[in-house]
Amino acid sequence: MSGRASPWPLAISARTVVTALGAGVEPLRAALRDRISGLAPARFPSAPDGIWTGEVPGLEEAAPPPGLAGFDCRNNRLAELALRADGFAEAVRAAVARHGAHRVAVVVGTSTAGIEETEQAYRRRPEGQAELPADFDYRRTHDLQALPQYLQARLGLSGPALVISTACTSGARAIMEAATLIAAGVADAVVAGGVDSLCRLTLQGFNALELLSRGPTRPCAGDRDGITIGEAAGLLLLERPADAPPGATLLLGAGASSDGHHMSSPHPEGLGAVSAMRAALDSAGIAPEEIGYVNLHGTGTRANDAMEDRAVHHLFGAAVPCSSTKGWTGHTLGASGAIEAVIGALCVEEGLVPGCLRVDQPDPEFRSAIATANRATPLQRVLSNSFGFGGSNCSLVIGRA
Template sequence: MGKTNSTYHSAPIYIHGCGFHSALGWTNEQIHPRLSQGESSDMRQVSGWLNNGSDTVVGQAAGALPALPDNLGRYETRNNQLALSALLQIEQSVVHAIEKYGADRVAVIVGTSTSGIATGEKALEELFDNGSFPASYHYRQQEVGNLGEFVADYFGIHGPVYTVSTACSSSGRVFLSAKRLLNAGIVDAVVVGGADSLCKLTLNGFNGLEALSGVLCTPFSEHRKGINIGEAAAFMLLSQDRTDSVEDAPAIAFLGGGESSDAHHISAPHPEGEGAETAMRKALADAGLAPGDIGYINAHGTATPLNDAMESKAIHRVFQNAVPVSSTKPLTGHTLGAAGAVEAAICWHILRYGLELPIQKRRHDQDPSLAPITLVKAGMRLETSAILSNSFAFGGNNVSLIFGYTHFGYTHE
């Protein structure tokens, strides 16, 4: 284990419950075996989504989604239904926090990139076919801030409410924003997370960038062909109170995070991964940890040539090849604005239930031109108690988050 960083680091922010719905499923009985096996049957090839007639693979959230309450019908979108599916899993914890602190001392900070765009697409089709929008449609359903407003109105939360939209780092950044509110004493608890649902706009946009794969994505593979898009929602309740929980579970925390913006290019990452490296080093410093304290890296791992090349360089400079790495995007798809929260949820499940690390399929096909990193093998488990998760976005917007148990260097627990 590495030597704990002796410089200043902030106190942990405790996680009180995790709700999660993606192509991995929405129950432990679905999620856990799929994680350990490294494959999900809800990663599906679809036709008719792309303007050029090509097929692609998407990660679909299976199962019936809950209906929104009648008094919240103005929020009716698949994106908000998907969000509600995950929120119901932590509802008891959120209600407990509201009762304990008051509705004005709880905040909502969430991330999305598509919001209700899919609803807008269907409304446009009806406009073209019938000459008018459906009566149930309003532009606000596809506004970015719609998700945060829905979460707050559903729970009756009156504290600060906002939605972050920084592309694929959106719901990673919410953890850093929540931490600032909690450390400033502005609120006592924060609902964080993200949701993004499948829509043709995003799929065709990525296809226009020649970044979309027609087959299941293979991060870090020599023959990788690009990304798969997925839909998902993941939410957590955060507070500084270790005991502020309604369930008997290990104390798992957001230990620290780092962010950077290298602004190298509107869509391509910095080829040397300078911003990614900065975010990971800042996360380690914020958590008071050394590279050797990290037992697993959940890579951004999009399976595009540029991302995997730069990310492997950045990981190697910080961790050498001593820490097991994998990307879980072949299991969920790239869930865009929800990706940071989705992969935080995967980290939480590994820590909460002592799961094996998600394996990286096709390790034998690892691109030899990439900087050397150690991809997860079947049966690997955490050898330390902290996980680092990366989320990188357009414009060089980078976030690294560290989750784990809270015994690392903390004497005030």
């Protein structure tokens, strides 16, 4: 960032997650340690036959407060469940007391936002009626901006509120853009992350592309057969280290690229992925050998995993253990970068490399150091990758100074 102050490092003052494993960081931490997956045969209405999903339990009890009832939709309920967990809303209130509500921004990513609410509205139309029902509130449910507006209203914030929608990099790019706001002096703290919910469009769309696994996803396996779609919310409160609790895990750097290779297929040699990873390392001021673990984007498709293996090997050789954690949560699309940023922080704090679930041996053609079993090892820094349709790439460095 020539000509501007570097935004790095930033402290993760608080974090919260909601995944198929449950609400809160602790269920995720325990599942990683005990190798328990949240994936199950699909129960979601209109899901393709024979697939698995990572569906979040407890959304029936996660309605917004009465004053914000107009925002009620599956996506905002995921966000609400996250706000109730891990003391996150209380941590944001403390940040407001430190900085003022106008100095706390919201930058969140999503891909389909609240389209599931529109799908329901479409099905509720009386026979022969073209218009959607009069009680359908597009602006506060389906619209991309509905998510940051809900978080801003729910938390009583008045700083900037932005949404990022760059497919499966959305959650990671939101974190990166949050750092830019702090570096530019626009905000002193940012609620950043991603939320994405199951919907018919996503499930049937990936099914039409023939990318869905017929069982739980198995990234990096030689016989992997595709993605398992999940839903999730992951939120981080980012501040300058001086404003954060002592010992907070740090966001040390980030890098992004756009290779524009193909609408839905990654560049086969991972050129954009290499560029994003190298930019993240450069922004953190570290060399590849200072990374202790790489959290792969690792979706479980043939093309994505093979591309990422080439890209990671190009930078790290076979010296750094790497794995995908989507066997635990499924691919949560626009939320995945934020969820896996929290996983990266947990790996540093726990000294844990989580080996790929349900994979006895990695693809024999892979050359990077794929971990298939958990290993305990001190970790100072983790690199987390997110790659998306349209050639969008983003990498985050998380760890200790």
